[in-house]
Amino acid sequence: MKISIPPMYPREDKVRQHNPEIFGSDITTYRTTYTGKKEGEPQIVLVEQPVPGSVLLTHYHASDQFQLFLDGNGKLGSHILHPVSIHYTNRFTGYGPIVAGDQGVDYYVLRPQADPLGPGQYVFKPETREYLKLQKNQKRTFVVDGLEILPEKSLSELINAEVKELFKVPDDAPDSGILAQELRLGPKQDFTCHDPQTGGGQVLFVLQGELLYEGTSIAPRGAVAATRGESAICFTSGAQGVQALLMQYPQWML
Secondary structure, X not given: OEEEEOOOOOOOOOEEEOOHHHHOOOOOEEEEEOOOOOOOOOEEEEEEEOOOOOEEOOEEOXXXXXXXXXXXXXEEOOEEEOOOEEEEEOXXXXXXXXXXXXXEEEEEEEEOOOOOOOOOEEOOOHHHHHHHHXXXXXXXXXXXXXXXXXXXXXXXXXXXXXXXXXXXXXXOOOOXXXXXXXXXXXXXXXXXXXXXXXXXXXXXXXXXXXXXEOOEEXXXXXXXXXXXXXXXXXXXXXXXXXXXXXXXXXXXXX
């Protein structure tokens, strides 16, 4: 399955999330969902944490995930966020807390499919901490911070495609396939993304400019998501070029 997603901004039907019994604190966040929740269908949501100083406590998910921080500021654990920032965690790997800065903080959450355990497992609960100890999956975290969004003029002057590898794991690791790349292309250049057979699904997220995918124009904050086993994403950059992020989930060797 490959799906193209138009620019992802907060929608009127976003959901207010507020439940101290789940979150362990009196935090309010807002969630906009852009994909479905069927098994095997990619999931992309936007979480808004608008109140300065608000704290989303440490938790984990049963799904591998990327978080993409584009707006606001804050901290992720001890790490000070300077968007654009990418955070990755394997399934059953705790992370946080996420603390909103003086501008609040918003972040996209990208998963190969919806978390089967729901909104997250918060480790302030003893039973949740014990369950986490039973998981034998490789625990891995990456953070890449302070990526620059280029002006369109700079993109339009590029002659050759530029691919910057942000992080990757060894091919013989149990969670091989994890990958994040920054792509920069000048005007009207054809490009084929990294071989998706090496991982468990991909998301191509546009930061600046435009790309053309199967006759559809995808502008900033739009994306193409591909599930496990699909062919490579092929696209053409727009008239002013494009800057995008390619993020790939692990293959999980058996």
